[in-house]
Amino acid sequence: MPGALTALLGITEPIVLGPFGGASSIALTALVSEVGGLGSFGLYGYSPQRIRETIESLRAATGKPFALNLWLPKGDEVAPADVDLAPYLDALAPLYTAAGVSAPTVPDAFLPSIEDQLDAVMDAAPAVLSVVYGVPPADVIDRARGRGIRIIGTATTVAEAVALDDAGVDAIVASGAEAAGHRVSFLQPPERSLVGTFSLVPQVVDAVRAPVIAAGGIADGRGVAAAFALGASGVQVGTAFLRTDESAVPPAHRRAIAAAGDTDTVLTSAMSGRLARGIPNRALHAIEASGLIAPFPAQNWLTGVFRAEAARKDDGDLLSLWAGQSAGLATRSDARDVFRELQAGVPR
Structure with a gap:
């Protein structure tokens, strides 16, 4: 129930902001924490220096607990030297032209090392470290415990939840297939891990000891109430907050969410090289039609050039x-x- 999670994380409402990799904002993270929830900030691709600067900004904006989110390596990530980017650059050329940017120069690395990112997070000792795409190693959990940091893992199947629970994480996000963004599966391919929230949450609750945070398809008080009826101790909400003025996404993204209906999202690897849920547009259709999608994180870096513009x-x-x-x-x-609407569904 709500008390298990709120006491664990030092918050007053069992509502967690979804961590948006590349779309988090200081304003939204701090606001959710200030009103009693757990604000979250996605650190995908952030250098250690940028992580330190982000934490400084968050602490200047709120004295309440917040979570930082990192992507754990799965072992299938490619480095620039591992892949010939020429055919993928050719396939994306029309999109670079449409954005008015030049094709990028290949970098030395697509991403900073997870070790360097973890060092920056551990040094700063936020209230919570949340992770996706895997089970944090024992030494990471031990370091976090030594710094007073709670760890939240993310599961898309019961087996993933059990693996996280066995490792000793403090709480588990059960992320149903309805959720926005990347399908963060790590034991089976994401296409074989598309369990809906209504099925996933109660099975995870029955299988683990840690408090369970329900995610995917929860956007109002009715969804919150349903999550608690299924045994969850809290909820994680993304799209409803992404739609707000406080989020970091451009107005066009907010308009697309506002116009979307129940069948208007798709699962695609076109934009990043990993399966994710979003609203289709010209870029997505063009990449899928080309049949050329670079492996992760190369594709994410390649498309990031025109996406930024x-x-x-x-x-x-x-x-x-x-x-x-x-x-x-x-x-x-x-x-x-949004927060007040979600609060209305929390059992009292």
Whole structure:
């Protein structure tokens, strides 16, 4: 029930902001923490220096607990030297032209090392470290415990939840297939791990000792109430907050969420090289039609060049329009209003 999670994390409401890799904002993270939930900030691709600067900004904005989110390596990531990018650059050339940018120069690395990122997080000792795409190693859990950091893992299947529970994480997000963004499966391919929230949450609750946070398809008080009826101790909400003015996404992304209905999202690896749920647009269709999608994280880096310019120009045709299946319920533009609506579903 709610008390198990709130006491564990030092919050007053069992509501967690979804961590948006590349789309988190200081304002939204701090607001959710300030009103009693757990604000979360996604650190995908952040250098150690940028992590330190982000934590400083968050602490200047709120004195309440917040979570930092990292992507654990799965072992299938490619380095620039591992892949010939020429055919993928050719396939994306029309999209670079449409955005008004040049094809990028291949970097020395697509991502900073997870070890360096973890060092920066451990040094800063936030209240919570949340992770996706795997089970944190024992030494990471031990380091976190020594720094007073709670660890939240993320599961898309019961087996993943059990693996996280056995490792000793403090809480587990059970992420149903309805959820926006990347399918963070790590034991089986994501295509074989598409369990809906309504099926996943109670089975995870029955299988683990740690408190369970329900995620996927929860956008209003009714979804919150349903999650608790299924045995969850809290909820994680993404799309409803992504739609708000406080989020970091461009206005075109907010408009796309506002216009989306229940069947208006798809699962695709076109934008990043890993399966994710979002709203289709020109870029997604063009990449899928080309049949050329580079392995992760090369594809994410390649598309990031035109996506960054598209964000600057507010061009929704060239963005990653991540959204969940309950986008049609994301009707509020003020994050405080979203939070109050979610609060209404928490059992008292």
